Amino acid sequence: MDYFNVAILGCGTVGSGVAKILIDMPEELAVRAGKKIQLVKIVDLYPKKAAANYQIPMQLFCGGGKDLLRDEATRCIDEIIADPNIHLVVETIGGTSDYLYGIMHRILSAGKHLVTANKAMLAEKGGELFRLARQKNVLLGYEASVCGAIPIIKTIRESFTGDKILEISGILNGTSNYILSKMQHEGLDFPTALKNAQEAGYAEADPTLDINGGDAAHKLTILIRLAFGANIDYFSLYKEGIDQISREDIDFANEMDCSIKLICYARQMDGKIFAAVKPMMVKNDNFLSKVNGATNCVEVKNLYSGKHYFVGKGAGSLETASSVVSDIVFAAKYQGMAISMPDLKDFELVEAGSIVLPYNITFTTEDRPGITGLVTTAIGAQNINIDTVSHNRHNKDKAYFSVVTMPCTLNQVKQAIDQIKQKAPGLLLEEPKIIPILY
Template sequence: MKPFNIAIVGCGTVGGGAAKIITEINESLTSRSGRLINLSKIVELNPPVAIERFGLPGKLFCGGGKVITPQEAGKYIDEILNDPSIHLVVETVGGTSNFVHDLCVNICKSGKHLVSANKALLAERGQEIFNTAEKSNVSIGFEAAVCGAIPIIKTIKESFTGDEIISVSGILNGTSNYILSRMLDEDLGFGQALKLAQEAGYAEADPTLDISGGDAAHKLIILMKLVFGIDVTMEQLKFQGIQNISADDMEYAKEIDAAFKLICYAKRDGDKVYGTVCPMMVKNDNFLSGVKGATNAVRTINRYSGKHILIGAGAGSLETASSIVADIMFIARYSDKIKNTQLSNKLEFKGLSHFTFPFVITFTTEDRPGITGLVTTEIGKQDVNIYTVSHNRHIKDGAVFSVETQPCTLKQINAAIKEIKASGILKTEPKIYPILF
């Protein structure tokens, strides 16, 4: 049986998990793929930690299992890139540094397949890597980069091929979802819930990338490239996080039979692709509203086969590693037949302000007669139909109420808000959230 030789660079949470799976179920991997799946080498600065955590043999590590310097690691990587017997390199270093960028480019350049879980790198600096893979005729596996264990990448590339995807949306950041779930279930404020998420290990000490929507944006950028063939930058994709969701917002979502979720959403309409990452009020009869904790979920709506939902673990060592190993298996079996993602020149990207969506707008105003009339009249003047006005709360010196609209654009809403502001009745900036059915 022909061997398929693998090297792993970076043996932390995900890389180590992959090494563990490959060694632990090697026989069944080999029998399923028809190739001798062989983990040849691991490059890692601190092997003792990985050996202890994942129960790996020291001899797999370049340097024999001892701590090595970055210079030594660089030398071992060069050896791997120049070793014609290595077929595939797993990059699980992480980050968007020049070092990791150049590593991925060089893996492809050396004619080796690349498997990576690095969503930030592929979303922000992926272009040269994908181009090099295309030129060198090698495959890039990145199942682990989007939603950990959920096989959404292969489902799109290999299962929805007899169909056309119209929209893709989902809960792609487990940390945010964990925080929102605890806020909802236990009536906590954002700060309290974040603290609990950090204590439970679901949020980093610096949680910015997760709660700002940045991590979710990376994943949506990769999905939009795959589904619609367009390259969207982080600047174009105006993303918004969950930091400003208040207990009052949560309360109102409950009232309209919805739950707050940090939603990634992209939809094709003719030659345009609309995409955004922002908190939405997701109606309870949409499965996404029931996805709790750190779980991820992706929904696609397809032209012929309608609605699909995939739910699974969005993170975790072995969970994400299983996707890495699945990519290795697929490349081992089909490498010379795999087509890389094609870019399309036909489609144009549009941000949230161009969407047509139903929205909830929450106003904090003076508390006196005539205010509701003034606000709803201005909204009506912009040709926006109001679905319902509700949740009047009288606070100290003011009132809070929410308006649910029929589908309209943010442009229309902003025009109405401009007029309302001019009247001087607003006490704070209105909050605007889309509603997802």
């Protein structure tokens, strides 16, 4: 049986998990891959720390286990890239630096398979890397980059090949889902729930990308390219995070039998892509409303086979590592045959303001007669049909009420609000909250 030799760059949360699985189950992997998969080298600046969790043998580390300076690590990486006996490199360093981009580029240029969990790099600068992988006929594996353990990449690539994907949506960021679940089910406010997520290890010390929708948008960008073969730009994708969601929004949603979720959404139609990352009010009889905590869920709607849901762990050391290892097995087994990403075509990315959805608009106004009429007249003047006006609350001198529209565009909603502001300056005490509804 042939050998298939693997090196790991960056032995942190995910990289160390990959090392553990490769060391723990060599016989099973050999049967599945038809080759003996061997972990031959690990590069990490701090081997002792990296090896601690899973007792990874020190001799696997470049430098024999001593801490490395950056230059020394770079030399180790260069040796790996130059080594004809290393067939695949796992990149679990992370980040989008030019330094790392250069390394990934050189790995592929050397004709080696590359497996990565680096969604940011692939979403922001992936195009050239995928082109290079195809040109060199090697696998650029990224199962672990979208929703950790959920095998959505290979499912789209290898299983949904007898169908056409029409829509992809889902809950792709576990941290924000954890925070929203805590707010909904334990009555916490946003800052407390965020702190809670950080203490539980779900949110980073700098949680910006989780909170502002950036991480979810990275994943959605990758899914759009794979599922629709659509060449879209990550930076043009509309993204809005959960940092503006308040206890009141959660309560309003609850009264409407909805749960607020950070929803990723993409649909292809007539050569156009409609896509956004946005908090939405999900009706409680929709499956997505049942996905709580740090769990992820991907919903795929196909032309022939209808709706599918994939639910699983979106993060975690061994969870994500198991996806990396599945890509290693795939590369070893189907060497030279695997296609990482289809040829991408240019699609028009529809401006988020013109996507048609039903909206819930929550107004905070002065508490006096005539306001409902004024607000609903302005909405009707924009050709928006109103579904319900409800959930009035009065609190001191303020009135809170929400208007649920029939499907319309965000631009229409915004124009209606502008008109209200013009007609009755000072009436709106806060900027209205505009949240789409997912039935």
